[in-house]
Amino acid sequence: MAGDKKMTKYSMYTKMIWHALLRRRSRMLIALMAVAIGATVVSGLVTIYYDVPRQMGREFRSYGANLLLTPAGDQQIISESLVSNATSLLQADKLIGIAPYLYDRVKVNEQPLQVAGTRFQSVKKVSPYWQIRGNWPEDQSEDIVIGADIAERLKIEPGQQVTLTVAGNDTEKKVKVAGIVRTGGPEEEFVFLDLSLLQQMLHKEGVVSIAQVSITANEAELTALTQKIGQQVPGVAPRLVKQVTQSEQTVLGKLQALVYLVTIVVLLLTLICVATTMMAVVTERRKEIGLKKALGAENRSIILEFLGEGLALGALGGLMGTILGFFFAQAVSVNVFGRIISFQPLIALLALVVSIVVTGLACLIPVKIATDVEPAIVLRGE
Amino acid sequence: MSLLELQNVSMIYGNVKALQEIDLTVQQGEWLALMGPSGSGKTTLMNIIGCMDKASSGSIVLDGIDFSDVTAGNLTMLRREKIGLVFQQFHLIPYLTAVENIMVAQYYHSMPDEQEALAALERVGLKERARHLPSQLSGGEQQRVCIARALINYPMLILADEPTGNLDEANAKIVLEFFQQLHREGHTIIMVTHDPRVAELAERCIILEHGRIADRMDRRIVCREEEVS
Numbered sequence: 001m002a003g004d005k006k007m008t009k010y011s012m013y014t015k016m017i018w019h020a021l022l023r024r025r026s027r028m029l030i031a032l033m034a035v036a037i038g039a040t041v042v043s044g045l046v047t048i049y050y051d052v053p054r055q056m057g058r059e060f061r062s063y064g065a066n067l068l069l070t071p072a073g074d075q076q077i078i079s080e081s082l083v084s085n086a087t088s089l090l091q092a093d094k095l096i097g098i099a100p101y102l103y104d105r106v107k108v109n110e111q112p113l114q115v116a117g118t119r120f121q122s123v124k125k126v127s128p129y130w131q132i133r134g135n136w137p138e139d140q141s142e143d144i145v146i147g148a149d150i151a152e153r154l155k156i157e158p159g160q161q162v163t164l165t166v167a168g169n170d171t172e173k174k175v176k177v178a179g180i181v182r183t184g185g186p187e188e189e190f191v192f193l194d195l196s197l198l199q200q201m202l203h204k205e206g207v208v209s210i211a212q213v214s215i216t217a218n219e220a221e222l223t224a225l226t227q228k229i230g231q232q233v234p235g236v237a238p239r240l241v242k243q244v245t246q247s248e249q250t251v252l253g254k255l256q257a258l259v260y261l262v263t264i265v266v267l268l269l270t271l272i273c274v275a276t277t278m279m280a281v282v283t284e285r286r287k288e289i290g291l292k293k294a295l296g297a298e299n300r301s302i303i304l305e306f307l308g309e310g311l312a313l314g315a316l317g318g319l320m321g322t323i324l325g326f327f328f329a330q331a332v333s334v335n336v337f338g339r340i341i342s343f344q345p346l347i348a349l350l351a352l353v354v355s356i357v358v359t360g361l362a363c364l365i366p367v368k369i370a371t372d373v374e375p376a377i378v379l380r381g382e
Numbered sequence: 383m384s385l386l387e388l389q390n391v392s393m394i395y396g397n398v399k400a401l402q403e404i405d406l407t408v409q410q411g412e413w414l415a416l417m418g419p420s421g422s423g424k425t426t427l428m429n430i431i432g433c434m435d436k437a438s439s440g441s442i443v444l445d446g447i448d449f450s451d452v453t454a455g456n457l458t459m460l461r462r463e464k465i466g467l468v469f470q471q472f473h474l475i476p477y478l479t480a481v482e483n484i485m486v487a488q489y490y491h492s493m494p495d496e497q498e499a500l501a502a503l504e505r506v507g508l509k510e511r512a513r514h515l516p517s518q519l520s521g522g523e524q525q526r527v528c529i530a531r532a533l534i535n536y537p538m539l540i541l542a543d544e545p546t547g548n549l550d551e552a553n554a555k556i557v558l559e560f561f562q563q564l565h566r567e568g569h570t571i572i573m574v575t576h577d578p579r580v581a582e583l584a585e586r587c588i589i590l591e592h593g594r595i596a597d598r599m600d601r602r603i604v605c606r607e608e609e610v611s
Contacts, residue, residue, distance in 0.1 A: 009494065016482075016486070019478055024476075288475055291473045291475070298490075301490060374434070
């Protein structure tokens with residue numbers, strides 16, 4: 001029986017709250033809009049805050065490798081199997097690419113030049129900033145790429161044939177220039193050919209000078225990775241490309257701080273807006289509060305009713321805002337980063353809880369005012 | 383048997399003496415009319431009797447309970463348990479239907495019971511208007527809902543503040559008939575009115591002026607005197 005009675009009282013409480021919200025639509029719509037807009041911006045910004053490092057991390061990867069695997073100690077070369085051991089410690093889903101390089105000197109049309117053997121398809125992923133005039137050679141092919149400075153000096157055009165000679169080895173190899181690379185960096189002074197081909201010509205099978213790694217990770221994660229590789233793969237000395245990782249970290253930090261600040265400001269504005277609306281609601285309902293007190297309502301009941309209304313508004317507005325916030329974040333992500341984002345249930349839940357808490361907080365002062373209303377006002381006709 | 387006893391009750395707001403040394407006794411089942419010009423202290427007296435305000439001095443005993451010195455919380459409880467209020471401006475909650483307005487009084491008192499609330503509405507002839515909002519009811523209907531709400535928790539004392547003040551003659555007549563019926567059933571009523579015709583329906587009338595009882599008229603004595611002569 002006690003349970004039934006409680007249920008009846010509870011259902012009357014719910015009825016009073018819903019009717020106060022639904023049958024006073026115009027006033028409550030304003031409060032609802034305030035909460036919903038606040039929740040939209042907060043949910044959207046938190047989604048962006050969470051997604052920015054991921055999105056920007058991918059953007060930064062277009063600036064080249066952020067981790068180098070070099071030979072430990074005084075060694076000049078490192079075996080490919082050690083590189084494989086080291087890269088097996090990296091998370092596959094975060095790995096963009098690994099480009100091995102073997103450096104030496106060769107003669108091109110009798111001109112001594114620096115040469116780098118690599119895997120072109122990997123270079124495409126690790127160094128997408130390479131601008132190739134002509135074509136990228138396929139892996140395992142005998143076509144080569146030469147730097148723009150050399151091409152200019154030797155007057156070589158894509159499609160032309162050149163003669164490669166390894167120093168101290170008179171074997172000549174005629175190869176085709178597939179493309180000319182322009183980076184604005186030291187690459188323009190290099191000749192690039194397939195790693196296996198160079199290893200064969202130099203009789204240095206299975207070794208490389210360095211491996212460039214591009215991986216989506218922040219500075220802390222990269223530092224942890226270098227320590228792990230250093231400990232678990234002796235013979236490999238991992239090094240961060242500080243210029244890239246630090247500038248990435250700085251930009252991300254500033255972006256996140258900005259989003260964080262805007263989120264706090266929006267939360268405060270929502271708080272003020274909801275508090276003002278609730279204050280207006282209380283003021284225009286002074287007679288009703290007085291009546292309820294005259295009918296015997298205790299302060300506790302009045303507080304519960306107004307808090308109930310406020311929290312229901314917070315939940316409803318929060319729900320609307322969470323959904324709209326996702327679309328807002330999606331629009332920002334698509335327009336700014338050109339990528340879609342996935343729905344984050346945790347962020348949705350967080351936005352909902354924050355809306356309810358903020359609305360609850362915003363109701364505190366109006367609710368306090370509500371309890372100060374005297375029942376006698378209903379007889380005084382004020 | 384006296385239900386309400388006021389002794390030497392005064393109410394002072396700053397320098398204003400709203401009520402001065404009021405002595406008043408109301409018997410169980412009695413209908414008392416309270417008259418007086420504006421500012422004479424009628425509303426202040428109603429607020430004190432209705433446990434909505436505390437007197438500055440004096441003793442007030444309702445149903446054997448002296449509430450001149452009780453806390454605000456206990457005043458709320460007394461008001462809820464013992465008093466039924468009928469207002470000149472009806473004071474119905476605008477977003478609740480007629481039956482829900484009555485259930486609100488039950489909700490604060492004990493437990494809402496829709497059937498009982500509907501029966502109360504039926505008693506005032508408004509069962510078919512139970513699901514209407516106050517804005518869909520006439521003034522007379524709203525006042526009848528207000529009366530049904532005042533009665534729903536079986537109060538010992540009904541306080542009515544100008545219950546016909548906002549009604550046309552036809553509706554005022556209906557409402558007053560209800561009060562007469564309630565009186566016949568043994569309810570104790572204290573009613574503020576400006577209208578001498580309404581006051582005539584009461585058994586006794588007191589007139590307040592400048593916060594003091596200026597005159598007392600007992601219709602029962604008048605009637606008895608008329609019968610003797």
